[in-house]
Amino acid sequence: MSLWKFFLKIFTISMMTFGGGYTIVPLIREEFVHKENLIRDDEMLELIALSQTAPGPIAVSTALLTGYKLKGRRGAIVGIIAAILPPLIIISILYYFYTWFAANFWVRAALRGMSGAISAIMIVAVYDLAKASLKEHKVISALILIAAFLTSMFTSINTGLIILALALIGIVAFRYVPEEKKP
Amino acid sequence: MTMLRLFIAFLEVGAFAFGGGYAVLPLIERVIVHRYGWLTMTEMTDVVSISQVTPGPIALNAATFVGMRVAGIPGAIIASVATVLPQAILLFLFGIFFFREKRSATIDHAFMSLRPGVAGLIAASTVSIFIASVFLSTSPIIIDPVVLIALAVVLILRIKRANIFPLVFLGAGIGLIGGLVEYLTQT
Incomplete structure (x- = not known):
């Protein structure tokens, strides 16, 4: 894939990323895991884990790391530019009539339907990613998944700290777990 | 300055x-x-x-x-x-x-735990997104029918591997139809 094509893909993805947070994940997966076959789902999970070790918007980190993985340092720079341009352009334009736009009945109506669509898209992405993450060491991995889910859902512990704890748990636990044959 | x-x-x-x-x-x-x-x-x-x-x-x-x-x-x-x-x-x-070619065993072990862990974090965020979208903004217990229809339709199509971009627009379309119905029934 050329740098220009990569730029266009991230630019389009960034323009479609409503809701912030992890909502960029299914879009990156669709383009780079499914259509182009350049990244596997387990690698995708590693990129997201790495993106959580730095502050700042997840979408920007994920775009940067996807670029880094596919195209090296130049890809990382292109990824970050392509990720920040759409919000920069859109908000600069809407700045002049934002109160009208944000309160507009039809904009709100369209958004209601979109939020339902995004929920559904996220549900399917979570199912796929969870399945990919449970390929090896099923029982331990499932316990880790559930523990991370509950911690994030019911405590206000910082995500960066959860990531750090997960890494430490892995380093300690898997040192003593015998290796599995890869499927 | x-x-x-x-x-x-x-x-x-x-x-x-x-x-x-x-x-x-x-x-x-x-x-x-x-x-x-x-x-x-x-x-x-x-x-x-x-x-x-x-x-x-x-x-x-x-x-x-x-x-x-x-x-x-x-x-x-x-x-x-x-x-x-x-x-x-x-x-x-x-x-x-x-992104170096060779990764140490320690880093590999860390990622063996991070992969399911991150899946859990995304699952938690998805539950929050689901709850925030599905209930009416005016009430925490009444389900928004427009959101529910959009969610159900897109879920079925997505399981059948329809592309995401058109599905987001489909969601917007369902939202607009819902808005139109509301607009017509109110006046």
């Missing part, structure tokens, strides 16, 4: 914005509203509502908005770049180690 202050303010927002999404709001409020006084609390609420109806992370939307307010388009660019600069530098450095 203004540009420098704008740059430093959003450098701070970018450097301390952990957790993503709405977790960043108290930080933006502290720096932008209380310390620099670039936005009033009401305008801050406006930035949040505009972020809900536009794509992009809330921190970048706020950076663009405040940058426009303080120094026009150059301000918007400076504030946006400052917001992403800390993470760009950090991830660039991490990337040098992470």
